[in-house]
Amino acid sequence: MKVNALMMDDKDNVVTCVADIAAGETVVYKKNNEVCTITAKEDIPYCHKIALTDIAENDEIIKYGESLGRTSEAIPAGHWVSHNNLFSVPRDYDSEMIKEEK
Template sequence: MEINALLMDPKDNVVTCVTDVKAGETVTYRKGEEVCSLEAKEDIPYCHKIAIQDVEKDAEIIKYGESLGKTSESIKKGCWVSHLNLFSVPRDYDSEMI
């Protein structure tokens, strides 16, 4: 099974596809020593994110173990995470340093 996506941190709820993936194809990635896979429900462009679990509306998308923003709609496992369903949320970095 060929790895075609990267998980950056074990806390992430998305992986990044390192090839174009067509709907119905298998997305395969490593989580430590474990090889995981899921079916793409939509076409996922090269270097874009795919949800590896269901994510509710207004939930955080986590990549690199950090929040990239919140969802504007529910995103099902296997679906594309993009600017169409993810928005930035300003962070208070000073308070995070305490």
């Protein structure tokens, strides 16, 4: 099977499709060295994300091992994650930084 989506970090709950994916097509990605698949339940445009698991309303979308934001509605596995169902959440980056010891 040819890989047609990329997982950036093994903690991610989405992958990014590197081709247009039609509903019913198989999305193929690697998690570490394991080849994984999920069936697209709707069309996923090139360079957009697909949910790997059911994601509840107000849950975090994780990509690159980091939160991209929260969902505005539940997103079932195999569905498109887009600006229509994802919103940014302000972060306090200062509190997340590793403090240097003096």
